[in-house]
Amino acid sequence: MNIGDVSARSGLPAKTIRYYEDIGLIKPLREANGYRAFREQELHKLAFLGRARALGFTIEDCRSLLALYEDKSRASADVKQIAQAQLDRIEAKIRDLEAMRETLSHLIENCAGDHRPDCPILEDLENGAHLVKASE
Amino acid sequence: MNIGDVSARSGLPAKTIRYYEDIGLIKPLREANGYRAFREQELHKLAFLGRARALGFTIEDCRSLLALYEDKSRASADVKQIAQAQLDRIEAKIRDLEAMRETLSHLIENCAGDHRPDCPILEDLENGAHLVKASE
DNA sequence: TTTAGGGGTTCCAGCTAGTGGAAGGTCAAG
DNA sequence: CTTGACCTTCCACTAGCTGGAACCCCTAAA
Incomplete structure (x- = not known):
């Protein structure tokens, strides 16, 4: 082939x-x-x-999984551990993205989206800017 | 400073x-x-x-947002469009990750995770392998 | 005065997981 | 013999930084 x-x-x-x-x-x-x-x-x-x-497994995960796949005497616990770690990463990522989604969708809802310059989205980003720590 | x-x-x-x-x-x-x-x-x-x-805005988004931020006569619609595109990307990503989560969590639930070699996780990955198209 | 430390600077390399493209070798058909 | 579809290697590039080396600057203490 x-x-x-x-x-x-x-x-x-x-x-x-x-x-x-x-x-x-x-x-x-x-x-x-x-x-x-x-x-x-x-x-x-x-x-x-x-x-x-x-x-979503990384290449290094794949390398390990492939080794386990080839090893007929492997313990399923080894595989499960890799899969569980990946599930944890996925869930953490989902939580991050959901937080972003909440913030962004609220901002978008409140933005007129017209020709005028007033924009709560920029205001929020600027608020990030106002969170700047004072020099002590 | x-x-x-x-x-x-x-x-x-x-x-x-x-x-x-x-x-x-x-x-x-x-x-x-x-x-x-x-x-x-x-x-x-x-x-x-x-x-x-x-x-989650990309650097190029940031460049545009910064330009709009500086432009006091900007239209909020321009900002909203960038934010909406980003929200769409985030939602697509969440859907992808949720699909992965479903698959993985089912696999993990069904894996004994002990010393024995039987493992539904590897079996599923192998099933991917059985989906290989026949040479025609 | 020297030295130690904690700043700062530039530049180069590397990370993930590939993708794009150039330059060229191989093979089967017409 | 040429065309076109394959195949090969190699180098560069992507995003968004991060680490490290080699070096400069400034202050304070011994």
């Missing part, structure tokens, strides 16, 4: 696949002409990676 | 302040010894930037 086939079948761009080889996530063989020769094994791993990345 | 004072009063790291000067967001004067000489004006702008960045 050439990289184009693997790309089509895994859904990952060829560039990304080359990059994953670069950083050692996969190790495809080479044909005599220098082309990468992928086995089902690598295709499998790439799809695994695509799914894990879609769930 | 030296950079250390401005950093303390705005809450932004000195490195970040230098970076903001680098990319043209602020233009502090210079003292004879080469030190940056900040006026209240720049302190104000930096706090404005800190607030805007905390709300």
Whole structure:
């Protein structure tokens, strides 16, 4: 299998696949002409990676997960721990974004959005500016 | 005011302040010894930037917002449009993260997390791998 | 006077996770 | 033989900083 086939079948761009080889996530063989020769094994791993990345795991998480995936005697607790850490990060991020959403949507609601210069959005940003600490 | 004072009063790291000067967001004067000489004006702008960045605006958004902030004849509609675009981005991101959270939390719930190798999390990632398209 | 410390300065490199593009080799079809 | 679709490597770039090296400046204490 050439990289184009693997790309089509895994859904990952060829560039990304080359990059994953670069950083050692996969190790495809080479044909005599220098082309990468992928086995089902690598295709499998790439799809695994695509799914894990879609769930927001970092590349380093993926490296660990892939190692556990290959290790048939792994403990599920190891996997669960990585997944739980990722879930925690996701939940923290959601909370951050929700706070931003609240602030922004209130500001937007209160902005006339017309030709006049009065704007509660800028006023709020400026308020940030007024929170500047006094020099002591 | 030296950079250390401005950093303390705005809450932004000195490195970040230098970076903001680098990319043209602020233009502090210079003292004879080469030190940056900040006026209240720049302190104000930096706090404005800190607030805007905390709300997730990109640097380029900040550049536009700062220009509008300085332009006393601006139309609030211009500001509102930038803020609305940002709100849309935030909401899209929240939706993405919530989908990830759902998937991950179900997987984690169903994983024993013990010494045994059976793990629904890896199975799901592997399922991604089974979604690989057949070569036609 | 020297020295120590705590400022400040510039510049270069690196982080994440790729993406874009140039320059060139390979292969099958017409 | 040429065209066009592949493939290769390598370098540069993205956002928004952050870390570190090497060096300058200023004050105060020994």
